[in-house]
Amino acid sequence: MADGKVLIIGGGVAGLSAALGLARLGLEVQIVEKKSFLGGHAIRFSCKATDRCVKCGACRVEETLKNVTNNPKIKVWTETRVINVSKANTFTIHLSKRPEYINPRKCTRCGACFDQCPESGALIQGHSNYNFPFIAIYEEKCRFMRDRSCCICQEICPEAAIQLDGNSQQKVYLADAIIIATGFQPFNPESKPYGYNSFPNVITNLQLEEMLKRESIVLRPSDNTIPKKIAFIQCVGSRDAKLNHLWCSKVCCASALRLARLIKSRQPEIEISFFYIDVQTFGRDFQAFYAAVQNEVRMIRNIPGDIYQTEDKRLQVNFYDAALAVTQEEIFDMVALSIGITPSSELNKMVELFELRLDETGFAFGSGETQWFSVPGVYTAGTASGPMSIADTIASASQAVTAVAKLLRQKAG
Amino acid sequence: MDKTILIIGNGNCAQRIAENLLVQGVNVIIASKDQHFEFALSSAAKRQTWGSIEILTPTSVLACYGFIGLFDILFQSAREKIRRNASIIIIAEDYELKPNFDLYDLNPSVYVWSLSQINESVNGLQHLKKNLPIGSKIAFLTGLIKESNAVIQENVMRTALRLQLDLELQTYIFTGNLKVSGKGLEALSRELKKAGAVISKFTKNIPQIIQNRDGSISITYLDEVTLQHFILIPDITVVDETIYPSNYLPHLADVFGLETDLLGFLQADNVHRIQTHTNRKGILAAGPSKAVQSIADHLSDADGAAQTAIEFLRGSFFQTRYTAEINTGMCVRCLTCLRLCPHHAISFGAKLGVILEACEGCGLCAAECPATAISQQHLQDNIINQNFLNRPKQIDPASPSIVAFCCGRSAVPCAELARCMRHKLPQGLFIVEVPCACSISIEYILTAFTNLAEGVLVLTCHEGNCYSEKGILFANNRTNQVLDFFEQTTSSGKRIEMHTIASNMGTEFFEIVNQFEKMLIDMGPLH
Ligand SMILES: Cc1cc2nc3c(=O)[nH]c(=O)nc-3n(C[C@H](O)[C@H](O)[C@H](O)COP(=O)(O)OP(=O)(O)OC[C@H]3O[C@@H](n4cnc5c(N)ncnc54)[C@H](O)[C@@H]3O)c2cc1C
Ligand code: SF4
Ligand code: SF4
Ligand code: SF4
Ligand code: SF4
Ligand code: SF4
Numbered sequence: 001m002a003d004g005k006v007l008i009i010g011g012g013v014a015g016l017s018a019a020l021g022l023a024r025l026g027l028e029v030q031i032v033e034k035k036s037f038l039g040g041h042a043i044r045f046s047c048k049a050t051d052r053c054v055k056c057g058a059c060r061v062e063e064t065l066k067n068v069t070n071n072p073k074i075k076v077w078t079e080t081r082v083i084n085v086s087k088a089n090t091f092t093i094h095l096s097k098r099p100e101y102i103n104p105r106k107c108t109r110c111g112a113c114f115d116q117c118p119e120s121g122a123l124i125q126g127h128s129n130y131n132f133p134f135i136a137i138y139e140e141k142c143r144f145m146r147d148r149s150c151c152i153c154q155e156i157c158p159e160a161a162i163q164l165d166g167n168s169q170q171k172v173y174l175a176d177a178i179i180i181a182t183g184f185q186p187f188n189p190e191s192k193p194y195g196y197n198s199f200p201n202v203i204t205n206l207q208l209e210e211m212l213k214r215e216s217i218v219l220r221p222s223d224n225t226i227p228k229k230i231a232f233i234q235c236v237g238s239r240d241a242k243l244n245h246l247w248c249s250k251v252c253c254a255s256a257l258r259l260a261r262l263i264k265s266r267q268p269e270i271e272i273s274f275f276y277i278d279v280q281t282f283g284r285d286f287q288a289f290y291a292a293v294q295n296e297v298r299m300i301r302n303i304p305g306d307i308y309q310t311e312d313k314r315l316q317v318n319f320y321d322a323a324l325a326v327t328q329e330e331i332f333d334m335v336a337l338s339i340g341i342t343p344s345s346e347l348n349k350m351v352e353l354f355e356l357r358l359d360e361t362g363f364a365f366g367s368g369e370t371q372w373f374s375v376p377g378v379y380t381a382g383t384a385s386g387p388m389s390i391a392d393t394i395a396s397a398s399q400a401v402t403a404v405a406k407l408l409r410q411k412a413g
Numbered sequence: 414m415d416k417t418i419l420i421i422g423n424g425n426c427a428q429r430i431a432e433n434l435l436v437q438g439v440n441v442i443i444a445s446k447d448q449h450f451e452f453a454l455s456s457a458a459k460r461q462t463w464g465s466i467e468i469l470t471p472t473s474v475l476a477c478y479g480f481i482g483l484f485d486i487l488f489q490s491a492r493e494k495i496r497r498n499a500s501i502i503i504i505a506e507d508y509e510l511k512p513n514f515d516l517y518d519l520n521p522s523v524y525v526w527s528l529s530q531i532n533e534s535v536n537g538l539q540h541l542k543k544n545l546p547i548g549s550k551i552a553f554l555t556g557l558i559k560e561s562n563a564v565i566q567e568n569v570m571r572t573a574l575r576l577q578l579d580l581e582l583q584t585y586i587f588t589g590n591l592k593v594s595g596k597g598l599e600a601l602s603r604e605l606k607k608a609g610a611v612i613s614k615f616t617k618n619i620p621q622i623i624q625n626r627d628g629s630i631s632i633t634y635l636d637e638v639t640l641q642h643f644i645l646i647p648d649i650t651v652v653d654e655t656i657y658p659s660n661y662l663p664h665l666a667d668v669f670g671l672e673t674d675l676l677g678f679l680q681a682d683n684v685h686r687i688q689t690h691t692n693r694k695g696i697l698a699a700g701p702s703k704a705v706q707s708i709a710d711h712l713s714d715a716d717g718a719a720q721t722a723i724e725f726l727r728g729s730f731f732q733t734r735y736t737a738e739i740n741t742g743m744c745v746r747c748l749t750c751l752r753l754c755p756h757h758a759i760s761f762g763a764k765l766g767v768i769l770e771a772c773e774g775c776g777l778c779a780a781e782c783p784a785t786a787i788s789q790q791h792l793q794d795n796i797i798n799q800n801f802l803n804r805p806k807q808i809d810p811a812s813p814s815i816v817a818f819c820c821g822r823s824a825v826p827c828a829e830l831a832r833c834m835r836h837k838l839p840q841g842l843f844i845v846e847v848p849c850a851c852s853i854s855i856e857y858i859l860t861a862f863t864n865l866a867e868g869v870l871v872l873t874c875h876e877g878n879c880y881s882e883k884g885i886l887f888a889n890n891r892t893n894q895v896l897d898f899f900e901q902t903t904s905s906g907k908r909i910e911m912h913t914i915a916s917n918m919g920t921e922f923f924e925i926v927n928q929f930e931k932m933l934i935d936m937g938p939l940h
Contacts, residue, residue: 021720021724024724024727025720025723025724025727026727043917045917046917046918047875047914047915047917047918047921049875049877049878049913049915051876052875052876052877052878053683053684053874053875053876053877053878053915054877055682055683055684055877055878057684057687058915058917059684059823059878059915059916059917060684060685060687061917062826062916062917063822063916066826109832109833109835111835125834126833128830128917129826129829129830129832129833129919134833213917213918213920214920215920216918216920216921216924238599239593239599241603246599246600246603247596247597247599247600248593248594248595248598248599250594250595253594277591278590278591278592278593278614279590280563280590280592280593280594281560281561281562281563281590281592281594282594283682284674284675284676284678284682284704285675285682286560286562287559287560290560299616301614301616301637322616322637322638322640323617323637325640361600386596391684391687391688392710394687394688395687395688395710395713395714395717396713398688398713398716398717398720398721399712399713399716399717401716401720402433402716402717402719402720403716405437405720405723406433406436406437409436409437409438409461410461
């Protein structure tokens, strides 16, 4: 194995897995993550085990993050972006890291700042024990960043770990290869007639995942009561010709049905309806899972037209009942929209920086070595190149690693 | 480590694994039970190949001795027995397709074809063209009685599209759920409909399919969209297929001691095994020997397997600090350990021993050895360490002393997460990290009680997520045994509980330990 340095853009499960693979081959790896916390979307997911593990893969993300944290070959840059790239024999990459407001070496995670901050959302918490620091400042919300009208956290932090007027850092890094692992963008369902963001009890499945992880049960957002009836609406933003989203997001049938069974096992009194087009096959025991879920969940093969809110903040869902050939109206306490995986707008920046090519759906073209590149040495991993599950993401990362290993071997002659 | 890797396989996946390894300077042996293994390096690979290759055909594996780094494999070839050494073994046998004639209660005839059959004919278009006039009706039955998957249905849709466009036939697809969870499949299904194919989906009342005496078919169905009844008499009815593992796999599972999934693929249904790991360190299952998946996924497995193999060769595989050790003086040669070790890490020769390279430190052997002849490195320090012995032992009824045996893969990170989420954990909680549920022996549980614990928690991974597959069952049995013992000796209720948990669920951890504490407080002190 030849020596080499690799830069990975994006610290979701794709970037983390690729980093581990490369480090284990003896390469030096840098991960650049624009957000405060590593782990991407999947670090926020809930375990969906009922009486046994249902192989959702969420805990694998936690484990991968732990292994990355403990690997001395991997260096992580959070709150950092790639500004500029030039390519000669190697890549010269200019990075910009936002000021380090909270010093991870000093912060003891006591949470004093979090409790005292007057602006909700200005301080955010990580999702894993391996997020360093565990607390971060969200610049858009923080009053100090806006008009310097508050610096409570800095004053009260017992460890003096907070420094609100730090400077951003610029770095130049040389790399032999680049892996683009910028992930996906969850579909924003505001444009759909489901009242998302105006009806409090219409949430996305991502929010439901987070709620189950945080609270371990489902509560109706408007009043924190236990809902009696929940509806899942599938394929929101996927398989949608009007949006020109001609793809299935691959993961939402599995995620929603596993969540539904989890809820049933914790709160059996809740009635769950599942509005769908087709149920996709997932897992090694799908046949048995599907049979079981049909007993616990009411399956309705139709995607509702629209949703209205009643006076008591319940939701009237209108759908077509094919069996009776009539339009039905039914009241639910809560609706979870299974929003799809869509291409991240970050990909456009990657197109500019690396001449990355996108396919007709807007995702990166291919992955690993099959990625068409005008600049040799640039590869993609994970959902940057299309919808995939955590397991598939880990597999695609291994393709990128293999491609890098081959390239370096070639270079070494 | 010797730099030779054995690949057992016969298709594209095996070929690609070999190529990946050769260009990294690794020597490869390919053993296939087929007559020939066509191995052609891609021209790019040819220019930069450093490893050597040996192809053994036709051979089948007879036996395998040794462990990661030093496997010793015995093959039967046409004429003789062959012996080879390899550091790592990768299995990539192609899977088999079997038509679902029985499922639909149909007999193959000129009117009833399998998916593979029509696929082959589509490739020789001329023949079909001659026999099927334009507009002939072709019906596909897929995923009606049993759920299908995207791999098979992609094949169905691609075939139908060619029949529809190239031969101008009228195709019908009868299915339950249309499987489009693969790259480009939603677009493909739309293209197919645009080309004029009819896709009928059934939720409850599946079509009635009747085979007449002459072998021809009539399909009667209720269309769920229009609510109208139809009868279709297709010129050809195509029955879909099910993917089965190669019939060589049961033998390989046996010879190598591999856990399989429900269908018989060589990877247990366990997220720890992602991407190509098996229960045996140094033996990998890739592509069509691993699971039902697309060809693209097979190739990605080829990359993943080669990469893992090279990681192993570099010595950078997980080395546990908890390896087991047999005190041969105490051993009564009952062979319990040999029988139970989930990772086949016990060697059986002149004397019994633990193969350190293969041992994952699960502790099952140590906990089950009837002669207590096995100990685990470092574990003793975790269990009765100074912190535990010196912990404040004032008997405070408001914060009873709780010992939680926590699996290092799940419950320990969970406890840490709970702490950083700032859940207030019981003051009397003392966490003992164990490498796996397997190692929580009855002795350890009792030790906790004799050291003044008021209650004991056993917190492990969820069933189906145990790194050593069955650790949870053993832990559960032992917990119940202690519980039985307690119920006979005291009447103060259940002071020991077992729960399963995943590493990312801090809140759940908090709920479990707090409820347990509350219960202990209600019960009053034990000591
Ligand atoms: C509702 C929902 C439920 C799901 N449930 C499951 C499930 O149960 N099981 C399962 O297997 N899969 C599930 N998935 C899929 C899973 O989320 C993905 O497989 C996984 O998150 C993909 O990881 P990734 O690293 O490719 O992308 P992401 O998780 O999106 O990570 C990308 C990372 O890159 C960072 N980044 C982006 N651009 C830049 C940039 N320019 N510079 C630096 N950093 C950047 C982002 O901040 C992010 O951290 C689900 C998906 C959804 C939407
Ligand atoms: S259900 Fe998911 S998170 Fe829970 S143990 Fe299984 S794979 Fe891990
Ligand atoms: S400065 Fe004020 S608003 Fe900003 S994070 Fe600190 S406490 Fe919150
Ligand atoms: S996985 Fe299911 S819910 Fe998601 S887009 Fe595909 S069919 Fe729709
Ligand atoms: S279980 Fe114990 S006594 Fe039995 S063979 Fe193994 S070491 Fe010896
Ligand atoms: S500790 Fe586990 S892996 Fe090691 S020898 Fe004992 S049973 Fe086998």
